[in-house]
């Protein structure tokens with residue numbers, strides 16, 4: 001597996017670039033069972049909202065019944081099981097719903113059904129690639145006048161099939177001959193910014209500077225940042241954005257410093273069933289990620305720890321949401337609805 005390939009399905013094996021090992025080792029994690037796919041999603045071997053959805057879709061194709069055979073019943077059970085892996089990124093449920101719809105709309109079973117489901121999972125994967133490119137196209141226009149942007153977590157190729165969401169406009173501009181300077185927030189506690197965003201941008205030849213999360217305000221104050229661009233895990237009907245913990249304070253900082261705060265996400269990241277961001281379920285992760293990061297104890301045993309993996313940025317702090325269907329400027333319930341009504345993809 002090479003460093004630019006986030007995931008790949010071969011006949012009976014889902015190959016994932018093991019993101020827990022980056023940037024030190026480029027190794028594949030091979031999934032032959034749905035339990036391995038579940039484990040990979042929970043441990044963030046594969047992570048990022050779109051990539052989780054794609055991995056889960058392929059995961060359904062690995063379902064087996066008690067006789068070791070693929071079946072409709074096993075596939076439906078696999079979809080239900082994989083849906084319990086992580087709660088926040090809606091792309092996971094969206095992708096699994098697509099797989100369930102295929103199962104429920106055909107009379108096939110066994111290997112014939114598996115072949116049909118592989119086609120669907122591959123379509124989800126391919127569509128994601130296209131969406132990233134379209135987001136890149138729309139976002140490049142918004143970032144055209146910037147010299148330097150700050151991003152949080154990893155919303156790049158490692159979080160999707162290619163190019164990513166927040167990093168897509170940066171890749172597109174680079175392709176057009178304009179290279180932005182990127183500040184990558186370290187992103188405590190799991191360091192997706194330092195380990196992953198810096199890794200993929202550096203390999204693409206885009207200058208990237210890692211800063212700890214607490215440096216963002218000072219960088220903005222000293223005029224070193226022209227815009228903030230992040231991805232999203234779930235967006236409510238009102239345009240409130242759940243993304244990696246630490247995104248909300250960045251939006252407040254951007255507002256104070258009068259900098260644009262952009263969110264880049266495909267439309268399958270919207271959850272129109274949720275009226276507001278307060279209804280988005282926030283994943284709580286374990287103590288060890290904060291208290292023993294990367295195997296080193298940094299918190300005394302008698303202190304407790306909190307570890308919400310995501311926060312919610314209210315729509316009023318968002319300058320624009322960049323989707324594959326177009327840009328929603330100053331998102332509101334009405335403008336979100338308008339995008340969905342006026343475009344079909």
Ligand code: MRU
Nearest residue numbers: 047048049153155159231232244
């Ligand atoms: O916990 P993670 O690493 O899965 O969190 C990922 C993020 O928060 C990303 O910003 C988001 O999924 C968008 S990825 C295009």
